[in-house]
Amino acid sequence: MNKKYLRDIQSEYDDRNLPINKVGVKDISYPVVVLDRADGIQHTVARVNMYVNLPHQFRGTHMSRFIEILNKHRNGISTLNIRKILKDMLDELDSGQAHFEIVFPYFITKSAPVSKEQAKMEYTCVLSASSENDYYTLEVRVPVLSLCPCSKEISAYGAHNQRSILSVKIQAEEKIWIEDIISVAEKSASSDIYSILKREDEKFITEKSYENPVFVEDIVRNAAVSLQEMDGILWFSVESENMESIHNHSAYAQIEMDLRAKNQNKNTKENR
Amino acid sequence: MNKKYLRDIQSEYDDRNLPINKVGVKDISYPVVVLDRADGIQHTVARVNMYVNLPHQFRGTHMSRFIEILNKHRNGISTLNIRKILKDMLDELDSGQAHFEIVFPYFITKSAPVSKEQAKMEYTCVLSASSENDYYTLEVRVPVLSLCPCSKEISAYGAHNQRSILSVKIQAEEKIWIEDIISVAEKSASSDIYSILKREDEKFITEKSYENPVFVEDIVRNAAVSLQEMDGILWFSVESENMESIHNHSAYAQIEMDLRAKNQNKNTKENR
Amino acid sequence: MNKKYLRDIQSEYDDRNLPINKVGVKDISYPVVVLDRADGIQHTVARVNMYVNLPHQFRGTHMSRFIEILNKHRNGISTLNIRKILKDMLDELDSGQAHFEIVFPYFITKSAPVSKEQAKMEYTCVLSASSENDYYTLEVRVPVLSLCPCSKEISAYGAHNQRSILSVKIQAEEKIWIEDIISVAEKSASSDIYSILKREDEKFITEKSYENPVFVEDIVRNAAVSLQEMDGILWFSVESENMESIHNHSAYAQIEMDLRAKNQNKNTKENR
C-alpha cells in the first residue's frame, strides 16, 4: 500500500478557532456485562455514546479508538468502572474532556406477590459520566401501576388505572444499586407490576392498587420523599409518565432536587 | 453538460433472469389531503411507500417518477382515488404491477360523553392497494379502554384496566368511511376514550367500563361480530393489543375472516 | 348526578411540602397550523407537551384545561404566538410557571438544482418556550449529505458519503424563520439533499459533494460560523449525526455557544 495515500487529515490544523464540545460515536449497539446484585454479573445489550472535546486547533478526532476502548471494557461496565473508561478516552484520544453514556435493559428475577411464581422483569437503565465531574448519573425507568384517586372518589365503583413509567435519575459518587432505585420507585405507585401473575396475584394487585390510589403528582412526590432520605444521592430528578387508560396521551409530572446543601449540613453536624 | 455522462443505466439489459417483485421508494414523509366525513377534507402528514414490479430484462426503475406521481395526487388521497394513483404508476413506470401504501394520523372532533366538551382525537390509518386486486385494504388503529373481567370477578373491589389498541383491517371495493370502522371498534371495548374529559365524564367512563368488562379475546370477538354485518367488507382482520396495567407487556388477540363466500351466498339469495 | 361523588380531590391540601417542577400532559398528537414563509400558513400534525409548576400545598393540577388551551390555539402556533399560549396556561391553571413544547414536521417546496423539478421536503422542528424566560427555543433537524475528506484523500477513487442529520437549536426572542435556519444548515454540509432528483441533478450533487468533503466536525463548525453572524440569536447548539455508510453506528459532533456576551458588546459599541 502506498503510504502517501494515508495522510492523517484529522490531525491537521484547523483555523476556524472553534473548539468542539463533543465529538465521537453515537448509537453503537454492543453486548456488555454489567453488575447484578443477586447474580454477580448480567449479560445485556447496550446502546452506547462516547464523546470527547476537540480543541480548536485540531480538525478531527480518531473515531476507531472509541470502539477499541468500548471493546476493551465491555465485560465490566459499572458505576465505578466508568471512571476507567473515561480515563482511557482522555489518554487514547489525547483530549481534555470525555463523556460516556450507555442505555441497557436490566433484568431482575421477581416473584409474584402471592403465588411466588418467578420470571424476569425488565427495567431500562441509562448510565452516564463525564470527566468534568466526580459523580455519575444513573437513570432507571420503572414500569408501575397507577390508579386515579379522582376516578375512585367520584365513581360509584371502579377506578381507571394504567401502566406508568416512573423514571428516577440520580447523581452520585458512591455505588448505588439499581435494585435500590427500583425499590423506591415501586413503593411510590399504586402497585408494582410483574411479568407473571396467577389469579391469586391478580386479586392481590387489583385490591392493593384500589386501596392505594395515586395521582401522577403523588407518584413523583412519594419517590422524592424516599430519595431525600437515601444515602449517597447528590441530586435527583423523578418523572412519571402515566399512559392514561381514558386518554390517548400521557399525564406527566416531574420533581428535581439538589441535595448537596442538605448533605453538607448533615456532614457539618456529624463532624462537630 | 456532456450528455455522454448521463447514460441511462437503469434501462439497460439485465441477464440474471430475475424479475423483481417490488421496487420503488419507501418511508417518504409527505403532506397530504384526505377525505373527512364531517368537514369534507382533512390536512395530514403521511408516510408513503410506492412500488412497481420490474421485469427480469430491466436493470433498474426510475425513482424520481414515484415522487412526481405522489406530488401530483397529494391533495386528494382516498380509498377511491387510489386507483388513479396506481394507474399513473403503471403508465409512468411502464410496469405490470403497482403497489401504494400510506400511513397517516386522522383526527376526529369528539365530544366528551357528559360535558360534551370537544377536542381532536387521533386515529392512525393505513391505506394500501395494488393493481393486482380490485379491493383496497384499510387499517384503522383505535385506542380504547379495556377492563379485565377476571380481575373484577375475583377482587373484592376494583379491576385492572388499561389502554388497548384495537386495529381493524378490512378489504373492500366500495367506499367505507374511517368513521364507521372507528365506531365498530369503540363499541367493542369496555369504553371508548377521549382527548378531553371533565370530572363528570371521568365518572361516566369509570362506571361504564366497570359495568362492561372485556378480555382481549372479547374485544376482537365483539368487533368481528359487527364487521360480519357491515356491508361492503370482503375480508377483515381485527387485533387488539392491551397494554396491561399489571404487566410490562401486552395481551394480544386476533381474528381474521374472509366474507366473500358469505357475500356470494347473500347475493345468490338476493338474485333469486 | 349526585354531586357528592364529584369532590375536587386535585384541589385539596397536600402536606408533603414538595412543590412539583412540571405537571401536565405529554405526547398528545394534534393537528396544528404553523406559519409558512412562502405560503402564509401550513397544516401539519404535532406532538405536544404542556406543563405548569404546582406549589407544594396543592395535591394535583387540572389536566383537561391543557387540552382546552391547545385546542383554542391550534390554528396559530408560532414563535411569537407561543407567549399567548403560556399566558393562558398561567391564567387557566393558576400557576406560576408554564412550559410548552411542540414537535412537528415542516415541509418546504424545494427545486432540484439543475432540472428545477419541485417536491416537498420534510424538516422536523421542535419549538418550546417557558414563562420563566423571554426567549423561545427552536430546533430544526436538517437532513444533509456528508462526504468524508479522509476517505477521499487516502483512496485512489471515490469517497464514502452518507445522510447526516444536522440539528440546529437556537434561543431567540425575535422571530427567526425556520427557512433561515435550514439555509444555514444546508450550506454547512457537502451538499443539501432533495425529495426529487433527475439524472442531471444527481450528477450535480455527486460532483458538488466530492468537491466539498466535510468531517462531522467540519459540519458543526461551518454551521457555528454562520450562526455566530445571524442577527437575533442569543444562544445556539448545533449537532450533526452522520449515519456512516461504512459503519452501523453514527459519527457525532456538537458545538454550543452563548452569544449574549457578544451581543451585549455589540450593543454597547453601537450605543456609543
Add this chain to the structure above:
Amino acid sequence: MNKKYLRDIQSEYDDRNLPINKVGVKDISYPVVVLDRADGIQHTVARVNMYVNLPHQFRGTHMSRFIEILNKHRNGISTLNIRKILKDMLDELDSGQAHFEIVFPYFITKSAPVSKEQAKMEYTCVLSASSENDYYTLEVRVPVLSLCPCSKEISAYGAHNQRSILSVKIQAEEKIWIEDIISVAEKSASSDIYSILKREDEKFITEKSYENPVFVEDIVRNAAVSLQEMDGILWFSVESENMESIHNHSAYAQIEMDLRAKNQNKNTKENR
C-alpha cells in the same frame, strides 16, 4: 383467601361461535441464550410474541402459562429447539395451534479487512415458527454499503453511497446458520461494513465499493442468486432498503421465491 373470588372466567363457555386465530402475549422483553457458531452460545435480549388459537367455545386463554414456557426455555433458543417450545405451548395451553416469534440482536466478532482489528458487529434477527408448518422462518437484517452505479457513471468523479439494510428472510426445516445468511447478504452489496476501521481499511472499503456499484435492484438480485443455490432453503424473500444519501427517503426492492418445486425436481433427479 376465599376461593369463591377466584372463579376461572377464562375457561367459561362462549356462545358467539367465533374461534380466535391468535391469542397470547406480545412484546415481552426477555434475556435469552441463542446458538453462536463461533462461541457455542451467545447471551442477548429478545422481544417475544407467543400465541395459540382459541376454539370458539372458550372465553379466554391463560396468559401466565406463556411466560412460564418462555422462562423455562430462555437459555436455549434455536431454530431446532423452537419445536419444543411450540409443543409445550400446545400441551400447556391445551390448544390446536401455537405460534412463537422472537426478535433479537445477534453479534459477530468481525475483523477489519486490512488491519484485522476486531470488534462486535450487530445483526438483527427474527425467528418464528408455527405448529402448523414443519419449517421455521428466519430473518436476518444485514447493514451493508451500496454505491450507486448511475451516479458513478454520469459523474466526473465520486458516486453517492449509503448504508442499506438488506433483510433476508428464509423458510427452512434443517439448521441454517445466521452466519451463512449474513455471508450471502454481505457479498451482495458494494461492500460489507464494520464496527471498527483503521485508515488502511477505510481506503480498502472506499475503493472496493467504487469498483463494485450496485442499484437496490442489483442487491436483491445478487442475494437471490446466492440463496437459490443454498441447500435447505424452501422459500426466501430478500429486501433492501437503501437510506439514500441524496434523499430523505429510502430506495427499496424486494424479491420473493418459492424453491420447493426446484428442490423437488432436484430430489427426483437425485433419486433416480
